[in-house]
Structure formats: structure tokens, C-alpha cells
Amino acid sequence: VKPGGMxxxxxxxxxxxxxxxxxxxxxxxLRWLPAGTHDPRKFVxxxxxxxxxxxxxxxVTAEAGVGYNPLMDIWRINDDTAVNYMLTAVKR
Structure with a gap:
């Protein structure tokens, strides 16, 4: 990432x-992915x-959790980083 890049x-x-x-x-x-796709040893x-x-x-400029609601079949950004999360960062 170049300086100033995100x-x-x-x-x-x-x-x-x-x-x-x-x-x-x-x-x-749910069988969304083939068995063995995720390696828990690589979770961060x-x-x-x-x-x-x-x-x-x-x-690091932002952190957010991402959650799935199976009843509404939608993904939402939230504050819960316990499962899926995203980070944004800018190069110095």
C-alpha cells in the first residue's frame, strides 16, 4: 500500500x-462452503x-463486526467482532 493508501x-x-x-x-x-474451507488455526x-x-x-482507522441474520437473510455491520469483523487502515 502506498503512503496515504487505504x-x-x-x-x-x-x-x-x-x-x-x-x-x-x-x-x-448451512453447507454454504465445502467442508474444510476454514482453518481455525488461521483465524485472527x-x-x-x-x-x-x-x-x-x-x-487503523475503523473496526466493525459483521453479522448475519438468518431469519431476514441479510448481513449487517454491527459492534460484535466475535465472529466476523472488518478493519480499515491507512498507510503512513
């Missing part, structure tokens, strides 16, 4: 809730992602 990342948190909903729910119950806590971005010379 980066947006989205990933899965390393929590039991994320394991249950993203891995087990998404792959085995927000603090770890933010630290890596800072080490890469970036300033």
Missing part, C-alpha cells in the same frame, strides 16, 4: 463463537490484526 480487510475472529458459527455452521450445517483476533497493521506502517 486497506480494508475482513476476516474471522479466533473465538469459540466463530468456530461454531463460521466453521461448523457455514460448512456443515482483532488485536493481532491491528498489531500487524501497525507493524506494517499503517494506522
Amino acid at each position: 486497506m480494508v480487510m475482513a476476516t474471522i475472529n479466533r473465538t469459540l463463537k466463530a468456530l461454531a458459527l463460521a466453521k461448523i455452521g457455514g460448512e456443515y450445517i 483476533k482483532p488485536e493481532e490484526a491491528k498489531a500487524a497493521l501497525v507493524r506494517a506502517g499503517m494506522n
Whole structure:
């Protein structure tokens, strides 16, 4: 990323809730993805992602959770980062 450039990342948190909903729910119950798509060893806590971005010379500018409502079949941005979350950062 060039100085002043912006980066947006989205990933899965390393929590039991994320394991249950993203891995087990998404792959085995809802079958949205093939079994084995997600490797929980590669899930990243927000603090770890933010630290890596800072080490890469970036300033984190926003953090948001992303949640799915199966009853309404919609995804929404929220404050809950326990499963899916996004970060934005700008290169110094």
C-alpha cells in the first residue's frame, strides 16, 4: 500500500463463537462452503490484526463486526467482532 493508501480487510475472529458459527455452521450445517474451507488455526483476533497493521506502517482507522441474520437473510455491520469483523487502515 502506498503512503496515504487505504486497506480494508475482513476476516474471522479466533473465538469459540466463530468456530461454531463460521466453521461448523457455514460448512456443515448451512453447507454454504465445502467442508474444510476454514482453518481455525488461521483465524485472527482483532488485536493481532491491528498489531500487524501497525507493524506494517499503517494506522487503523475503523473496526466493525459483521453479522448475519438468518431469519431476514441479510448481513449487517454491527459492534460484535466475535465472529466476523472488518478493519480499515491507512498507510503512513
